[in-house]
Amino acid sequence: MNHQFHEVPFEKRIELIEHLQRFVAVEETEKDQILSSVSFKIVKKKEYLLTEGQLCTCIYFVIRGCLRVYLITESGLEQITQFAIENWWVTDYDSFENQSPSQFFIQATEDSEIIVIDKNSLEELFNLVPKVERYFRIILQKNLIAAQRRLLWINTISSEQRYRNFVESFPAFVQRVPQYMLASYLGITPEFLSKIRAKKQ
Amino acid sequence: MNHQFHEVPFEKRIELIEHLQRFVAVEETEKDQILSSVSFKIVKKKEYLLTEGQLCTCIYFVIRGCLRVYLITESGLEQITQFAIENWWVTDYDSFENQSPSQFFIQATEDSEIIVIDKNSLEELFNLVPKVERYFRIILQKNLIAAQRRLLWINTISSEQRYRNFVESFPAFVQRVPQYMLASYLGITPEFLSKIRAKKQ
DNA sequence: CGGTCTCTTGACGGAGTTCAAAGCTAGTGG
DNA sequence: CCACTAGCTTTGAACTCCGTCAAGAGACCG
Numbered sequence: 283m284n285h286q287f288h289e290v291p292f293e294k295r296i297e298l299i300e301h302l303q304r305f306v307a308v309e310e311t312e313k314d315q316i317l318s319s320v321s322f323k324i325v326k327k328k329e330y331l332l333t334e335g336q337l338c339t340c341i342y343f344v345i346r347g348c349l350r351v352y353l354i355t356e357s358g359l360e361q362i363t364q365f366a367i368e369n370w371w372v373t374d375y376d377s378f379e380n381q382s383p384s385q386f387f388i389q390a391t392e393d394s395e396i397i398v399i400d401k402n403s404l405e406e407l408f409n410l411v412p413k414v415e416r417y418f419r420i421i422l423q424k425n426l427i428a429a430q431r432r433l434l435w436i437n438t439i440s441s442e443q444r445y446r447n448f449v450e451s452f453p454a455f456v457q458r459v460p461q462y463m464l465a466s467y468l469g470i471t472p473e474f475l476s477k478i479r480a481k482k483q
Numbered sequence: 484m485n486h487q488f489h490e491v492p493f494e495k496r497i498e499l500i501e502h503l504q505r506f507v508a509v510e511e512t513e514k515d516q517i518l519s520s521v522s523f524k525i526v527k528k529k530e531y532l533l534t535e536g537q538l539c540t541c542i543y544f545v546i547r548g549c550l551r552v553y554l555i556t557e558s559g560l561e562q563i564t565q566f567a568i569e570n571w572w573v574t575d576y577d578s579f580e581n582q583s584p585s586q587f588f589i590q591a592t593e594d595s596e597i598i599v600i601d602k603n604s605l606e607e608l609f610n611l612v613p614k615v616e617r618y619f620r621i622i623l624q625k626n627l628i629a630a631q632r633r634l635l636w637i638n639t640i641s642s643e644q645r646y647r648n649f650v651e652s653f654p655a656f657v658q659r660v661p662q663y664m665l666a667s668y669l670g671i672t673p674e675f676l677s678k679i680r681a682k683k684q
Numbered sequence: 685c686g687g688t689c690t691c692t693t694g695a696c697g698g699a700g701t702t703c704a705a706a707g708c709t710a711g712t713g714g
Numbered sequence: 715c716c717a718c719t720a721g722c723t724t725t726g727a728a729c730t731c732c733g734t735c736a737a738g739a740g741a742c743c744g
Contacts, residue, residue: 355639363635376628412613419616422623427577429630434564436637437670438556460690469638474732476692642700663722675700677724691740708723
């Protein structure tokens with residue numbers, strides 16, 4: 283059995299609720315409503331939460347571990363578009379919202395613990411606890427700011443500077459993924475990333 | 484008098500409410516609450532809604548016309564990050580949410596008619612009419628999908644293809660802005676865009 | 685240990701930039 | 715309403731960053 287669905291173990295509940303509390307004030311009764319709408323999943327390194335062609339019916343919250351989102355380009359290469367580590371939400375919003383086949387893969391790059399909400403549960407939850415909808419509005423806003431900042435960086439600074447900025451911003455994260463994945467995420471070839479590193483600053 | 488604030492003229496109300504109706508079902512009493520929270524503004528070509536260093540306290544909805552969002556890079560060049568035409572919302576979400584000084588300019592590239600909501604009014608409106616918060620969650624989700632798609636394009640297809648895709652997707656829009664702005668938005672030099680065009684397909 | 689996956693290094697090529705100059709176009713004032 | 719000017723677009727030559735290809739060196743896992 284690769285994929286395991288559970289009730290959310292007690293000690294894991296804290297992580298999700300704590301994250302919600304950072305942005306909205308959640309009351310006890312609401313916590314129960316939230317936790318009964320979500321499930322818990324353990325994925326081993328290299329297992330998939332989503333593959334190309336599937337409908338993406340769920341949204342994922344990383345408790346422990348790391349996920350990557352990527353697609354296969356026309357020329358057959360993996361292009362990584364996102365990573366998700368602890369306290370990050372991730373899904374293919376396009377497929378999730380429009381119930382259209384996804385072009386992406388979502389794969390664990392480490393053994394990971396994930397909270398899962400499916401689309402229907404989430405919509406019910408939005409109606410039941412409007413604060414959750416506010417929370418997601420805020421999360422989406424933050425994701426949008428981050429995506430726009432990445433777009434800006436691509437157009438204004440060199441690949442070398444982008445790599446160095448990234449390492450400075452997320453030093454711990456750089457240790458956790460192989461260089462060829464980092465290169466793909468940064469939009470450069472592994473060879474060129476290697477040459478940048480060889481320059482030793 | 485450059486900037487004019489008004490009650491929203493009756494015939495303009497329709498545009499905003501119609502856009503809301505595409506995503507959430509708004510009732511008559513809610514329409515009134517929404518419309519009393521917003522104001523209306525006319526900006527002439529080249530006028531600014533936001534300049535670098537200001538706090539971005541408002542969010543803008545374009546009724547007629549076109550806005551561009553840009554910043555000045557370290558090397559002193561204008562880098563355009565977004566355009567907004569009819570039925571698009573635009574703001575600097577970073578400055579708007581965190582009340583930090585903006586690094587962006589928001590400028591009209593045509594004479595434009597704009598609906599304006601300031602941050603406080605919007606937050607009141609979210610509490611008063613939760614459907615509006617749902618609407619903005621959906622709008623943010625769409626913006627995020629678009630931004631992620633742009634990021635993907637930059638990493639997977641050539642500048643020439645990106646330009647041709649853009650022209651095919653937004654043929655009318657290409658007529659409305661000068662080429663050097665389009666080049667900036669696409670992340671290429673005006674010279675290179677000119678050379679692409681000279682190739683005649 | 686053996687094989688596959690990952691990282692490094694070098695030679696070469698091409699997409700896109702920079703700089704400079706000339707041709708156009710559109711807005712402005714007289 | 716025309717002329718003038720400032721701003722926009724085009725063209726070309728030289729250059730640069732980064733990708734491609736190829737081959738070898740490490741590193742990790744069964």
